Each structure stands twice: as structure tokens, then as C-alpha cells.
Amino acid sequence: MSGQSRRPSKPYRRPKKDPVRILAFEALRAVDERDAYANLVLPPMLRKARENEDFDGRDAALATELVYGTLRRQGTYDAIIARCVDRPLREVDPPVLDVLSLGAHQLLGTRIPTHAAVSATVELARVVLGDGRAKFVNAVLRKIAADDMDGWLERVAPEYDDDPEEHLGIVHAHPRWVVSALWDALGGGRAGMEDLLEADNERPEVTLVARPGRSTTEELIEAVGQESALPGRWSPYAVRLAEGGEPGALDAVREGRAGVQDEGSQLVAAALANAPVEGTDRFWLDGCAGPGGKAALLGALAAQRGARLLASEKQPHRARLVARSLAGNPGPYEVIAADGTRPPWRPGSFDRVLMDVPCTGLGALRRRPEARWRRRPEDLDGFAPLQRELLRQALLSVRVGGVVGYATCSPHPAETRAVVEDVLKGRAGADVTAEWIDARPLIPGVPALGDGPDVQLWPHLHGTDAMYLALLRRTA
Numbered sequence: 001m002s003g004q005s006r007r008p009s010k011p012y013r014r015p016k017k018d019p020v021r022i023l024a025f026e027a028l029r030a031v032d033e034r035d036a037y038a039n040l041v042l043p044p045m046l047r048k049a050r051e052n053e054d055f056d057g058r059d060a061a062l063a064t065e066l067v068y069g070t071l072r073r074q075g076t077y078d079a080i081i082a083r084c085v086d087r088p089l090r091e092v093d094p095p096v097l098d099v100l101s102l103g104a105h106q107l108l109g110t111r112i113p114t115h116a117a118v119s120a121t122v123e124l125a126r127v128v129l130g131d132g133r134a135k136f137v138n139a140v141l142r143k144i145a146a147d148d149m150d151g152w153l154e155r156v157a158p159e160y161d162d163d164p165e166e167h168l169g170i171v172h173a174h175p176r177w178v179v180s181a182l183w184d185a186l187g188g189g190r191a192g193m194e195d196l197l198e199a200d201n202e203r204p205e206v207t208l209v210a211r212p213g214r215s216t217t218e219e220l221i222e223a224v225g226q227e228s229a230l231p232g233r234w235s236p237y238a239v240r241l242a243e244g245g246e247p248g249a250l251d252a253v254r255e256g257r258a259g260v261q262d263e264g265s266q267l268v269a270a271a272l273a274n275a276p277v278e279g280t281d282r283f284w285l286d287g288c289a290g291p292g293g294k295a296a297l298l299g300a301l302a303a304q305r306g307a308r309l310l311a312s313e314k315q316p317h318r319a320r321l322v323a324r325s326l327a328g329n330p331g332p333y334e335v336i337a338a339d340g341t342r343p344p345w346r347p348g349s350f351d352r353v354l355m356d357v358p359c360t361g362l363g364a365l366r367r368r369p370e371a372r373w374r375r376r377p378e379d380l381d382g383f384a385p386l387q388r389e390l391l392r393q394a395l396l397s398v399r400v401g402g403v404v405g406y407a408t409c410s411p412h413p414a415e416t417r418a419v420v421e422d423v424l425k426g427r428a429g430a431d432v433t434a435e436w437i438d439a440r441p442l443i444p445g446v447p448a449l450g451d452g453p454d455v456q457l458w459p460h461l462h463g464t465d466a467m468y469l470a471l472l473r474r475t476a
Helices: 019-034 038-049 057-072 074-082 094-109 114-128 131-144 149-156 164-171 176-186 190-200 217-224 263-274 293-304 316-326 378-397 417-424
Strands: 206-210 229-231 238-241 258-260 283-286 308-313 333-337 350-356 398-408 434-437 468-474
Touching (some): 074 094, 094 149, 164 176, 176 190, 206 263, 217 229, 217 238, 263 398, 293 350, 308 316, 350 378, 417 468
Parallel strands (some): 283 308, 283 350
Antiparallel strands (some): 229 238
């Protein structure tokens, strides 16, 4: 070795801890490991992070974009990452795949410069995965960075004419079966379908509800500031917040006089409340009340008419959320934990019944983007018997001349009109007779509600979740 000098090795550099990207990674791990929903796990993580004075509003906005953007585009990013690794994607450790997806979103779905996206993601990998796997992450990200999103989509998506559903699924980040189901429900050609899928990938506005008799839209707009708040598009109780608005900072929200509620949900509750009934109108039921948004609006509307609301929810912890939403309601109400398929109340006890049934949630993919990757076609079969029995019990619970609202946050035909038709035709064992009520006039001013008598709302047409509503009057 004489005459040769060794090059001195570089001193080890400890990785830089980026609190924004570490928080985003931990949120993705919670969604993956615990089947959690980002809209439930992320807010408390952000609140805790903001207790540190070095973590500000811009950091919270970036963390939110990284989490939701990565979840929305997960299928697209998986297809791209699969082209850049030397093994099947299922053999990549899930934490490594989460880091790669975060990096892919920064490279392809944000304006973060390429070098910054790569270096920040590699630093994250060093912190959460170790230096060895960080080298793998670095190599994959550099391959991804060689092209932009449009270029990658040309490489990984089939031509539309060859396979329309697979093309739309990869380009717009929806599983193929979801594309097929939504297309069946929507009908029409390519343009409308692309509009719907694009709307699913947009962050929804934060919408408030001013609970009648307890607050007003004018009060909420004044509290937020006219430059940051707008009246709702369709609901007389709605106020839309500009991006970044914090509902929890408003007195009316903290006191329960107002709440956060999608305009589609407000329209469903209002339509049921305004449907004509024959005879008395004193007793209302929300038969699947959790977590309580519709129950709070119904309770406020019932109180204005001197009616009493019973809010029933099967899960005790969700029943507690309902009670919290209704606390302070000016009219009489009661909250119970009960199974709507085996109700404790007597048949024919109510004048109005809302049954917002459990479903796949395909109508709320804007709010819960991870649901599109978590749901499977067989879930439809799992929900079907429950949905039919809940509607059957709702019709038994209302008196003759009273009204039932069947609602669900899914546009899938198997969860909407097929359920109602099966129950009305006795295929679900129904032993009551009911007739359709045209719901469209009860949602005034809203265009493109379909041919009736039921109503389907759409994100791309109405700016709401894809809520479905059928109104039925018991006749015998």
C-alpha cells in the first residue's frame, strides 16, 4: 500500500427530520395499518403538531395536501412505481411503498421542484426506514422524476378505445370496478364520466350548516368574514368556507348551534322535513343517526314545528356523538342506542322517518379518498340485506299517511333504487304498502336531479357528495 493514499471517508451525516413529511408518513401508516380514515386521524395529528411554534399554517396545509393527494392518486402512483421497481409491488414493504408514494405525489402532483422532492423524500426515508432502504427509495424516485404525469400516463394506461374503464381508472385514480359502477349509475358518455372522476379528486369545500332557530347563515358569514364565506349553492342553511377556514374557531360551531355538513346531506334532511304528510306531524325518527349531522338539522326543524325527534344509532359510541350534536336543541328529543333492524319502538309510531343506511360510501370519495382502494365489489352483497331490512323497518315504523326518506351516500344502483324497488315489491319480505313521492320539487332550485321520483346528487353537477334520496308514503 506504500505510495498510495487513501481518500478519507465522508463523515456520517445524520438525516434531517422534516416534521411535515414525517407527520404525512405517520398518517399514511395509520390509514394502512389500522384501516383508519385520514379525515379522522389527520386533524388531531395537526393540532398536536401546531402546539410546536415551528409548525405553522403553511406546514399544516402542505401536510394535508401530501396525505390526501397521495391517497387520492394511490392507484395511479402504484402503476407508475411498479414500472420503476425490480419486483412485484406486493413484495415492496408497505412503509417503503408509502414513502415512494409520497415522493411520487410531490414529483408528479405538486409544484415542488424535482430536486427538492427527491431530496426531502430520501431524507424522510433515512429517518423512518434507515439508510439502506433510503438508497432504494432514491433510485426509484430518480426513475419517476425522468418524466412528468402526462408522460407516465401515456406509458401505464391503456388507450381509451382499447379499454375505456381501465384507461379512466388509471388516469383518474379509481379502481376499475368503481369506474364501472359509477358509469352505470351516471349513464352518458365519456365527458360526463371524466367530469365526475375529476370531481372525486378535488378537495371538497368546507360547508357549514346553520341549524334553524339556533343560528343563521348571516351570523356565520359575519363571523367568518364576507371575503372568506359564501352562501350555499342550494341549501338555505349552508355557508361555504374559503380554503383554509377553521370551523372549530367559530362560536356557533363550538356551541353546537351550527356544524360542518355537506350540502347534499342538508338537502336530504330538509326534503324529508318538507314532504307532505297526511294527518298529524308530531313524532320524527332518525333511524341511523350516527354521527349526528342530519339528526341535528332534523331536530332543529322539528323543534320549530313543535315535533319530537327520536335519534337512534346502533353503535353506542356513535350514539354519544349524536347526543353531542343534538345537545342544546330547543325542542324535545331523545337519543338511544338501538338496532334499526330490531327496533324497540312500536310499529306505526312516527309521522316522519329518515333511514340513512350504511353503504359503500362511493358517493363521498372526495372526503374519504382511501375508501376507493379499500372497498371491494363483494361489499355490495354484504350491505344489501341490511339496507333492505332497515328500509322495511322504517316503513313499519311510520304510520299510514306518514313519510319515509331512504338515503345513502352512494350512487351505486344496487344500493339505491334497487333496494327501494325490492322492498316495495315485497322481495325483501316487506309487509307494508307504500307509494313513491316525487322528491324533486322538495329540493327546489337544484338542476339535473334526474327523471324522478327519486333524486341523485353528483359532485360534478351539484358540488355535493353523491347523495341518493327516495321518499315514500305508507299507504296501508
